Structures are given as structure tokens and as C-alpha cells.
Amino acid sequence: MRSIFSSRRAVTLVALVLAAAQLLFSQHPLLKSGPMLGYVEMKEVLLWVQTTQEAVVFFEYWDKENPQERFLTDPVTTAKPMAFTAKCIADRVEPGRAYIYQLYINKEPVRLPYPTEFKTQPLWRWRADPPVFTVAAGSCAYVNEPRYDRPGSPYGSNYAIFDAIAQQKPELMLWLGDNIYLREADWYTRTGIFHRYTHARSLPELQRLLAATHHYAIWDDHDYGPNDSDGTWINKDIAWEAFQAFWGNPTFGLPGQKGCTTQFQYADVDFFLLDNRYYRTPNDCKTCPCTVLGKAQLDWIRGALAASQAPYKVVAMGGQFLNTYAGYETYANLCPAERDSLLAFIEREGIQGVLFLTGDRHHSELSAYKNARGHWVYELTTSPLTSGVNTGAAREINRNRVEGTLVTQHNFALLRFSGPRTQRQVELSLLSTAGEVLWKRTILPSGELAQE
Known part of the structure; x- marks a missing residue:
């Protein structure tokens, strides 16, 4: 019972910490939901976001081990017929690499109270066992x-x-x-x-x-x-x-x-x-x-x-x-x-x-x-x-x-x-x-x- 109680208390504590963090980071007024990570491949990753009204969105992303070299997705203008959603493609990625990504709305960076990272699929065939x-x-x-x-x-x-x-x-x-x-x-x-x-x-x-x-x-x-x-x-x-x-x-x-x-x-x-x-x-x-x-x-x-x-x-x-x-x-x-x-x-x-x-x-x-x-x-x-x-x-x-x-x-x-x-x-x-x-x-x- 003690381990179960501790687990529940830990989850509650994490939730409280996250809630407090969100108070410290005022959400961008044009951000409705997201960002969300979509499909992931070796050479592409889909990034999704929804705004509250028409806006131009794009993502900046970079290899965690090479932050000096940065890439941008093509910009997308959100529109009412599709509920102001946007899909952007990160197409300058390499297999098996960890990246950090940053959302921009109308050229302004959006600060979030949690990490925004992804890792591409590794190129393992003929080289190693498949990953866990x-x-x-x-x-x-x-x-x-x-x-x-x-x-x-x-x-x-x-x-x-x-x-x-x-x-x-x-x-x-x-x-x-x-x-x-x-x-x-x-x-x-x-x-x-x-x-x-x-x-x-x-x-x-x-x-x-x-x-x-x-x-x-x-x-x-x-x-x-x-x-x-x-x-x-x-x-x-x-x-x-x-x-x-x-x-x-x-x-x-x-x-x-x-x-x-x-x-x-x-x-x-x-x-x-x-x-x-x-x-x-x-x-x-x-x-x-x-x-x-x-x-x-x-x-x-x-x-x-x-x-x-x-x-x-x-x-x-x-x-x-x-x-x-x-x-x-x-x-x-x-x-x-x-x-x-x-x-x-x-x-x-x-x-x-x-x-x-x-x-x-x-x-x-x-x-x-x-x-x-x-x-x-x-x-x-x-x-x-x-x-x-x-x-x-x-x-x-x-x-x-x-x-x-x-x-x-x-x-x-x-x-x-x-x-x-x-x-x-x-x-x-x-x-x-x-x-x-x-x-x-x-x-x-x-x-x-x-x-x-």
C-alpha cells in the first residue's frame, strides 16, 4: 500500500508542479492547442499546431548536439475552414538524431513550460539490432x-x-x-x-x-x-x-x-x-x-x-x-x-x-x-x-x-x-x-x- 500511495502522491505532485509552471508561462494569445508531434520517419517529422485566429506559423528546429545549425519549416497560414490548424514538415532531419523544436506564431517565439523535443527513427538495418x-x-x-x-x-x-x-x-x-x-x-x-x-x-x-x-x-x-x-x-x-x-x-x-x-x-x-x-x-x-x-x-x-x-x-x-x-x-x-x-x-x-x-x-x-x-x-x-x-x-x-x-x-x-x-x-x-x-x-x- 505504501508504494501505491507514494506513486499517487508523486503523480499529484508532478501535476501541481506543471500547473504552477503553466502559471509562470503566459500562453501566447494566438495559441489554441499544441504543438503536437505527428508521424516520425528517418527524413521527416510532422509538427502540428492550432491557433485562435488566422496567423502565420512555422517551427525552428536543431540537432541537440549541433545547436548552431538551425532549420525552419515552411510557414503555414492558418485559416477558419480548417479550424486554424496547421501542419508543418521538418524535412532537414537525419536518422536517429535528437532535435529541439521551437514554435513561432506571427514570427514570435512561443514559450512553453515543458520540453519540445523529438527524435527521428534510427537507420538500424544491416548495422545493428532494432532498437528497444x-x-x-x-x-x-x-x-x-x-x-x-x-x-x-x-x-x-x-x-x-x-x-x-x-x-x-x-x-x-x-x-x-x-x-x-x-x-x-x-x-x-x-x-x-x-x-x-x-x-x-x-x-x-x-x-x-x-x-x-x-x-x-x-x-x-x-x-x-x-x-x-x-x-x-x-x-x-x-x-x-x-x-x-x-x-x-x-x-x-x-x-x-x-x-x-x-x-x-x-x-x-x-x-x-x-x-x-x-x-x-x-x-x-x-x-x-x-x-x-x-x-x-x-x-x-x-x-x-x-x-x-x-x-x-x-x-x-x-x-x-x-x-x-x-x-x-x-x-x-x-x-x-x-x-x-x-x-x-x-x-x-x-x-x-x-x-x-x-x-x-x-x-x-x-x-x-x-x-x-x-x-x-x-x-x-x-x-x-x-x-x-x-x-x-x-x-x-x-x-x-x-x-x-x-x-x-x-x-x-x-x-x-x-x-x-x-x-x-x-x-x-x-x-x-x-x-x-x-x-x-x-x-x-x-x-x-x-x-x-
């Missing part, structure tokens, strides 16, 4: 706005979780959907949808995390449209425009298609980010041909998994995939035949190292499935960050749940990849709002879970 790196993940982040919220107790709480994530210093953060919660007042207008993104993104407790690690995202129903939205949602293209404006993914949709689908590689791990909303058939349509991903996306993920040479193939998707409980919006409930066909494809092709990463359910758990060829498929579900908790999750029968991994409180996940090139392993852990480890499991190079 950590990915944070979470879903279901509700930020209260009382005048638009339902009456009663606030649905969002424990915003200190974002500082707890930042303290872990992950290289990446994967946002697994419901990253904002569109309200009834937001659904049917561009003004409402962009307002909701702006309100959530400008949360003070979030700013340090935005600046500290590289963020990638998918959406689920609440940052796409109303609850349980599908491909018939009339404003899905407006939601897509807002998603693009506020996130720094490398791409948005497959070539020639819309949506949030994308792919990137960090070190030796492939990440596949799927869209489970834009092409989905209605949940309650009894005569519709059932699909969650749509044919083009389903064909793509099959081919991409088969082509991947990565020891781990992380597949991020809004809703649960392996959970056998046929309820709510689990794949087993919505479209079991499509789920089974993808699992059968993974088995036929002998694909190993598949790890689904999901959110949505307001509880967290690890699921494991061993196919007929003896290969394991895993799913780590992490939810919620700040929204309400599913206190009834223990009553759901998930035959693939790993014993001792069900969590029904605010939490986030960490995935730590390590080991020599041919013996990589990944340590999965769930942490509380205070940064306490709730459980930890390790997937060994063999695909088996390590004995506890």
Missing part, C-alpha cells in the same frame, strides 16, 4: 463541456492520465478511437464537429503529452458520428476532413479511398491502422451483406499482413476483434463470418506475430487465440482513458480472455518491443491514471506468453 521502443495506447477520451453534456454526473474525469502517459516517455502514442465524443449539438454541422475537436484538443492536461511523443490515430463511432455509426452516416466526409485536420498520420485512407486507414513502420514493427466505420454496413440491417471493413480494406489488410516481414504486426481497430462475446459492437456479434474469414486467412498463410490493438468497450483485457497451425493471435483492448467505465464487463463471456487481465477502471497501455533482431519480444502492460502497473504480460519470440 515503447508505444502507448488508449481510447475513449471524454472531455466535459457542461452546456452540451447530458445532465447529471460528468462523464469525463481523471484527465491527469495524460500526464501519467507523458511520464512514461513512449516513442509513440496510438489513439484507438473515441478520441473525442461528438455530442448531439455537433453531429449535423461542420461548425459543431470542428468545435468538438477544438474543445477536446485544447484540454490543458493534454498539452505536455501532445508535445512529447509522436501521435497516430484511428477513429471509432464517437469521433466519426453518433453512437454506433456506420457507412450510412451522412456527415462522414465532414468528420473525415476534421480527422485529417487534427491528426498527423502519414496518410488518410487507402489510395483512391477515404477513411482513416493507414500503415507505418517503426523500427522493425509494422503498424496497420484500420477504419471500422466508413465502409461498414448498418448494425441492425438484417438483409444487408455484412461487412465491418468493406471489401477493398479487407483485401488490403489480408495482402499487407501476408507481405509483412515484421516480427510483430500490430493491427489497430476501433472495436474488439478476438473477443468471443456476441454483444454490443464486438466483431463476433456484428459480422462473425468476416471475422472468421480473416482468422482463417491468417492461419492458412502461416502469418505469425499478429497483435490486434483495440478500444471502444470501456474495459480492458488481453485475449489470446491459438489456431490449428499452432500460431498465436493476440488482442490487447485498452479503454477508457477518461470516459465512463463498463462495470459489467466481468459478466461477458470471452473465451479468449487471458486470466487476470480484465480491468474496469481508467487506464492506458504500454507495448515495449525489445530483444535481438531474430528474438524480438513485446511486453504488454496496463497502467492506471496514476501510472501504477495493473498487470504485465510478455509475448515471447516463440509467440507464447511468458510464465508469470
Whole structure:
């Protein structure tokens, strides 16, 4: 109990220090939110920011070991149609180098009460083992706005979780959907949808995390449209425009298609980010041909998994995939035949190292499935960050749940990849709002879970 109390007290102290620091640094009057780090590669890094009104923004950046040589991104003029957001590209970087960056608004430097640094991906192939790196993940982040919220107790709480994530210093953060919660007042207008993104993104407790690690995202129903939205949602293209404006993914949709689908590689791990909303058939349509991903996306993920040479193939998707409980919006409930066909494809092709990463359910758990060829498929579900908790999750029968991994409180996940090139392993852990480890499991190079 003493260690838990000390951990909580430490997190509280850090939060107080940060709050005091923010008082000492008066925010630039034109800065609304950010800066945020988007995608990171060996030769490019995306930097994002939002202003309160039209302004010219750019970033200065320099190698920490060579501060005399400084570079500037191209300037961008923010504009109202895209909620005064801007994306700037740092394209004078080199692999595996640490950089400091400085935001300018209308040629004035913006002082911030926390470090603004990034590190490019290393060039490791043919030179060394792949690096150790950590990915944070979470879903279901509700930020209260009382005048638009339902009456009663606030649905969002424990915003200190974002500082707890930042303290872990992950290289990446994967946002697994419901990253904002569109309200009834937001659904049917561009003004409402962009307002909701702006309100959530400008949360003070979030700013340090935005600046500290590289963020990638998918959406689920609440940052796409109303609850349980599908491909018939009339404003899905407006939601897509807002998603693009506020996130720094490398791409948005497959070539020639819309949506949030994308792919990137960090070190030796492939990440596949799927869209489970834009092409989905209605949940309650009894005569519709059932699909969650749509044919083009389903064909793509099959081919991409088969082509991947990565020891781990992380597949991020809004809703649960392996959970056998046929309820709510689990794949087993919505479209079991499509789920089974993808699992059968993974088995036929002998694909190993598949790890689904999901959110949505307001509880967290690890699921494991061993196919007929003896290969394991895993799913780590992490939810919620700040929204309400599913206190009834223990009553759901998930035959693939790993014993001792069900969590029904605010939490986030960490995935730590390590080991020599041919013996990589990944340590999965769930942490509380205070940064306490709730459980930890390790997937060994063999695909088996390590004995506890």
C-alpha cells in the first residue's frame, strides 16, 4: 500500500508542479492547442499546431548536439475552414538524431513550460539490432463541456492520465478511437464537429503529452458520428476532413479511398491502422451483406499482413476483434463470418506475430487465440482513458480472455518491443491514471506468453 500511495502522491505532485509552471508561462494569445508531434520517419517529422485566429506559423528546429545549425519549416497560414490548424514538415532531419523544436506564431517565439523535443527513427538495418521502443495506447477520451453534456454526473474525469502517459516517455502514442465524443449539438454541422475537436484538443492536461511523443490515430463511432455509426452516416466526409485536420498520420485512407486507414513502420514493427466505420454496413440491417471493413480494406489488410516481414504486426481497430462475446459492437456479434474469414486467412498463410490493438468497450483485457497451425493471435483492448467505465464487463463471456487481465477502471497501455533482431519480444502492460502497473504480460519470440 505504501508504494501505491507514494506513486499517487508523486503523480499529484508532478501535476501541481506543471500547473504552477503553466502559471509562470503566459500562453501566447494566438495559441489554441499544441504543438503536437505527428508521424516520425528517418527524413521527416510532422509538427502540428492550432491557433485562435488566422496567423502565420512555422517551427525552428536543431540537432541537440549541433545547436548552431538551425532549420525552419515552411510557414503555414492558418485559416477558419480548417479550424486554424496547421501542419508543418521538418524535412532537414537525419536518422536517429535528437532535435529541439521551437514554435513561432506571427514570427514570435512561443514559450512553453515543458520540453519540445523529438527524435527521428534510427537507420538500424544491416548495422545493428532494432532498437528497444515503447508505444502507448488508449481510447475513449471524454472531455466535459457542461452546456452540451447530458445532465447529471460528468462523464469525463481523471484527465491527469495524460500526464501519467507523458511520464512514461513512449516513442509513440496510438489513439484507438473515441478520441473525442461528438455530442448531439455537433453531429449535423461542420461548425459543431470542428468545435468538438477544438474543445477536446485544447484540454490543458493534454498539452505536455501532445508535445512529447509522436501521435497516430484511428477513429471509432464517437469521433466519426453518433453512437454506433456506420457507412450510412451522412456527415462522414465532414468528420473525415476534421480527422485529417487534427491528426498527423502519414496518410488518410487507402489510395483512391477515404477513411482513416493507414500503415507505418517503426523500427522493425509494422503498424496497420484500420477504419471500422466508413465502409461498414448498418448494425441492425438484417438483409444487408455484412461487412465491418468493406471489401477493398479487407483485401488490403489480408495482402499487407501476408507481405509483412515484421516480427510483430500490430493491427489497430476501433472495436474488439478476438473477443468471443456476441454483444454490443464486438466483431463476433456484428459480422462473425468476416471475422472468421480473416482468422482463417491468417492461419492458412502461416502469418505469425499478429497483435490486434483495440478500444471502444470501456474495459480492458488481453485475449489470446491459438489456431490449428499452432500460431498465436493476440488482442490487447485498452479503454477508457477518461470516459465512463463498463462495470459489467466481468459478466461477458470471452473465451479468449487471458486470466487476470480484465480491468474496469481508467487506464492506458504500454507495448515495449525489445530483444535481438531474430528474438524480438513485446511486453504488454496496463497502467492506471496514476501510472501504477495493473498487470504485465510478455509475448515471447516463440509467440507464447511468458510464465508469470
